Amino acid sequence: MPTLAVFGELDLQVPPDANLPAMEKAFIKGGQGKYNIVTLKGANHLFQKATNGSPMEYATLDKASVPELLPLITEWIKGVL
Numbered sequence: 001m002p003t004l005a006v007f008g009e010l011d012l013q014v015p016p017d018a019n020l021p022a023m024e025k026a027f028i029k030g031g032q033g034k035y036n037i038v039t040l041k042g043a044n045h046l047f048q049k050a051t052n053g054s055p056m057e058y059a060t061l062d063k064a065s066v067p068e069l070l071p072l073i074t075e076w077i078k079g080v081l
Contacts, residue, residue: 002034002080003027004073008043010053036076040066 005023007016016039027035044050044058047065051057 001032003032003036004076005035005037006047006069006072007037007039008045008047008050008053009039009041010043010050011045012053012055013045034080038072040068040072042066043069 005020007014007020009016020037020039024035024037026032040047042049043066044053044061045055046058047069048058048061048063049066050061
């Protein structure tokens with residue numbers, strides 16, 4: 001099953017540095033050949049443009065996701081169909 005995994009660079013709840021390597025290792029160990037892991041620069045856990053990634057700043061940020069998110073998902077879907 002093709003898989004797209006997306007991390008926010010500033011995510012403090014699921015930090016990419018701690019989780020991305022383990023996820024990739026699991027994909028490889030499980031024989032998952034069709035996966036793509038992307039880290040979005042400046043994005044928090046909610047994929048908002050963030051300053052520091054703290055949940056305390058969520059309410060002060062623009063509610064829109066970073067502009068790269070939807071095109072990334074769209075292009076990935078097109079690529080696996």
